[in-house]
Amino acid sequence: MSGILKWFGIAILALIVIALLVPKPDNQGTATTTPTPTPGASVAPGETANPTANPTAVTTSERTPGLAFEPITLSATGDSVPRFDIPSDAAAIAVITYTGSSNFAVFSLANDGSNNDLLVNTIGNYSGTVLFDTNSGQHSVAFQVTADGPWTIVIKPLSKARSWDSSTPLTGVGDDVVRVAGALDGLTTVRITHDGESNFAVFGYSGSGTDILVNEIGAYDGEVLLADDTLLLEVTADGNWSVTKQ
Secondary structure, eight states: OOOOOOOOOHHHHHHHHHOOOOOOOOOOOOOSOOOOOOSOSOOOTTSOOOOOOOOOOOOSTTOOOOOOOOOEEEEEESSBOOBOOOOTTOOEEEEEEEOOSSEEEEEEEOTTSOEEEEEEEEESOEEEEEEEOOSTTOOOOEEEEEOSSEEEEEEEEGGGSEEEOSSSOEEEESSEEEEEOSOOOSSEEEEEEEOOSSEEEEEEEETTEEEEEEEEESOEEEEEEEOTTEEEEEEEOSSEEEEEEO
16 A cells, blocks of 8 residues: 555544535546556565555645545456546545456546556455545546456545444454544553564554554564554554554
């Protein structure tokens, strides 16, 4: 997973959680060719990977993310460039599944056809949730999909990401985006584990910025500090992982 990450404020996330869904049109198109992506965001188990690059902190004062919209489902088999329409000021999540044996890559595209983010880049089957349009001024209108099998992408507002109240361990498999429900108080640490073989990265978004909690290759087990106003966790993984408040 890649992309430039932005800061999320408490007031903004509150708008995300309570916003009413506003239906948006779902348009889809297909391109005749798609270039082979450069490996980066995630790789298949057993391959060599580089730790995720440090995110560039971006303030949210120039845009008002959190606008709600109705989930959009895109699906096809093989290479495609499906179009979609979401609010221009909305960061979003994409729930992606793919069945195949070859390279599977998903780029988000700007209105001029340029790449915004490399969301997925792996070999073989994939299932995960990724974050996109997080940079101030960034707006995607299509995905560029490279695949040799069937795939489905469901685009949802951030308010539809699963939530965690820190009272019980948070667990998952592969890439995910999780809202942190309720305020954390004072000095808070979490134990994070991962049993995969490839890049494992965890980012925490808070009112004060973006924190790289973990950025390692392979298995991981450690305790890290979590900002007391953390609103969102973004996980890049190829195995089972857990986050447990200490």
